Structure formats: structure tokens, C-alpha cells
Amino acid sequence: MTGKKLALEVIRRLKTEYPDTVCTLDYDEAWKLLVSVRLAAQCTDARVNVVVQDLYREYPTMQDLAKASPDKIERIVHPCGLGRSKARDIHACMNELLERFDGRVPDTMEELLSLPGVGRKSANLILGDVFGKPAIVTDTHCIRLSNRIGLVKNVTEPAKVEAALRKIVPPEEGNQLCHRLVDHGRAVCTARTAPFCDKCVLKDICAYGKKVPV
Ligand code: SF4
Numbered sequence: 001m002t003g004k005k006l007a008l009e010v011i012r013r014l015k016t017e018y019p020d021t022v023c024t025l026d027y028d029e030a031w032k033l034l035v036s037v038r039l040a041a042q043c044t045d046a047r048v049n050v051v052v053q054d055l056y057r058e059y060p061t062m063q064d065l066a067k068a069s070p071d072k073i074e075r076i077v078h079p080c081g082l083g084r085s086k087a088r089d090i091h092a093c094m095n096e097l098l099e100r101f102d103g104r105v106p107d108t109m110e111e112l113l114s115l116p117g118v119g120r121k122s123a124n125l126i127l128g129d130v131f132g133k134p135a136i137v138t139d140t141h142c143i144r145l146s147n148r149i150g151l152v153k154n155v156t157e158p159a160k161v162e163a164a165l166r167k168i169v170p171p172e173e174g175n176q177l178c179h180r181l182v183d184h185g186r187a188v189c190t191a192r193t194a195p196f197c198d199k200c201v202l203k204d205i206c207a208y209g210k211k212v213p214v
Pocket of ligand 1 (some may be wrong): 149189195196197207
């Protein structure tokens with residue numbers, strides 16, 4: 001099977017398996033997703049969703065966070081780990097949104113990457129989830145599953161995985177596919193245990209799964 005055909009079949013099956021997939025970071029405004037995705041580095045989405053409630057109780061607006069001292073932000077976000085650098089980035093990012101973008105979240109990769117603490121993974125998430133643009137979010141699940149399934153071969157660098165997936169995944173499918181890879185990575189194709197290939201809907205087309213005895 002070619003890479004494109006494999007990708008289409010994976011998309012088709014995962015759509016059936018996880019029809020209502022969504023981003024598991026809670027947000028109701030675009031700038032809040034920027035905050036959450038920065039906090040989510042090396043932290044679970046569930047913990048981020050709790051911590052941001054405390055953060056927005058104290059600082060409900062972008063302007064409040066821009067004016068707050070990074071030390072005070074750090075005191076709230078430290079349960080997410082890397083508190084100092086995350087607080088500094090959030091504070092600087094909110095200031096740049098206000099100063100350079102009139103308080104709006106930009107909708108291009110280039111502009112998003114110019115913001116403090118925003119890398120390609122975060123920028124893709126914003127482009128896909130907020131603006132409905134083609135996006136490939138190469139988080140740990142996406143990279144692990146893409147390699148196991150055979151969508152990429154021994155590629156672990158996020159930018160290279162993104163580039164390889166962009167060649168075989170239809171642009172309009174990328175964002176939701178990545179959410180579904182997260183769903184599947186949590187439920188079946190797990191990182192901390194051996195993957196549950198015997199329960200997997202991809203077993204007969206997955207490079208790793210095909211080698212696992214029935
Ligand atoms: S068959 Fe196994 S390795 Fe392949 S996607 Fe499913 S659980 Fe993961």
C-alpha cells in the first residue's frame with residue numbers, strides 16, 4: 001500500500017472509531033488556547049485544564065495577564081512544571097498580541113512562530129483548531145503512532161514528521177487526524193505499555209501490528 005493510501009485508510013478507520021474527536025485542552029477564546037498549549041509542554045491536558053481555571057480567576061483577560069508580573073503568574077502555573085519559563089512566555093506573548101496584533105491571535109504560521117513560546121506544534125494547533133486551516137500537530141502521540149503504523153519510517157524529529165505527513169495526508173484531514181491519533185494513542189496504542197494491537201482497528205494495515213501474532 002502506498003503512503004497516501006495507507007494514510008487514507010487510517011483516516012477512514014479512525015473517523016469511525018473516534019467520530020467526535022476534539023482538542024482536549026479547554027478554551028473559549030483563541031488566546032486562551034495559546035496559553036494552554038504553552039502550559040501543556042511536559043504536562044497533561046487534564047492538569048492544564050484545572051490550572052487555567054485558577055489563572056483566569058485571577059487574570060480573566062489578555063490585558064490582565066499582560067500587566068501581571070511573571071512571578072505572580074508562575075505561582076499559579078507551577079503545578080504544570082517549568083513554571084518560570086512558561087510564566088515568562090505567557091506574559092510576553094500576551095504583551096506581543098496586544099502590541100503587534102491589536103489583541104487578536106494571528107492566523108499565519110509565520111506570525112504565530114514569532115510569538116514567545118510558540119513552536120510549530122502550538123502554531124499548527126492554533127491554525128487547525130481556531131482557524132480551520134490545514135495543520136499537522138506533531139505531538140508525542142502523533143510521532144509514536146505515525147512510526148508504528150508506517151506513515152513515516154524511523155522519523156522522530158517533529159518538523160520532519162510534519163513534513164512527511166503533509167505529503168500523504170489530505171490538507172483538510174490533517175488536524176482531525178492528529179486529534180484522533182491522540183485518542184488512539186491514549187486508548188489503544190499506548191506509550192507506557194506495549195500497544196494493545198489485538199484490540200486495534202488498524203492491526204491488519206499497521207507495520208508494527210502486522211508483526212504481532214494473533
Ligand atoms: S496495531 Fe498496534 S502498533 Fe499499530 S496502531 Fe494499533 S495498537 Fe498501535
